[in-house]
Amino acid sequence: MTYCSFCGKEEADGDHAFCRQRLSAIDPPRYCRECARRMVVQVTPDGWTARCSRHGQTVSRP
Numbered sequence: 001m002t003y004c005s006f007c008g009k010e011e012a013d014g015d016h017a018f019c020r021q022r023l024s025a026i027d028p029p030r031y032c033r034e035c036a037r038r039m040v041v042q043v044t045p046d047g048w049t050a051r052c053s054r055h056g057q058t059v060s061r062p
């Protein structure tokens, strides 16, 4: 099971088209896809990094 990294709900639960739109635009993810924990997000000059205390760091694609 995966979770929406924008709103933190289950991917299967509801329509996340808006979430994906936001994520692909400018917003970093807020929730871990694997456990829905709130991630620690840092905006960097190149983009962002988001860290889950359990699953480690995700970095924005260049």
Ligand SMILES: [Zn+2]
Binding pocket: 004, 005, 006, 007, 008, 009, 015, 016, 019, 020
């Ligand atoms: Zn969502």
Ligand SMILES: [Zn+2]
Binding pocket: 032, 033, 034, 035, 036, 037, 052, 053, 054, 055, 056
């Ligand atoms: Zn996680």
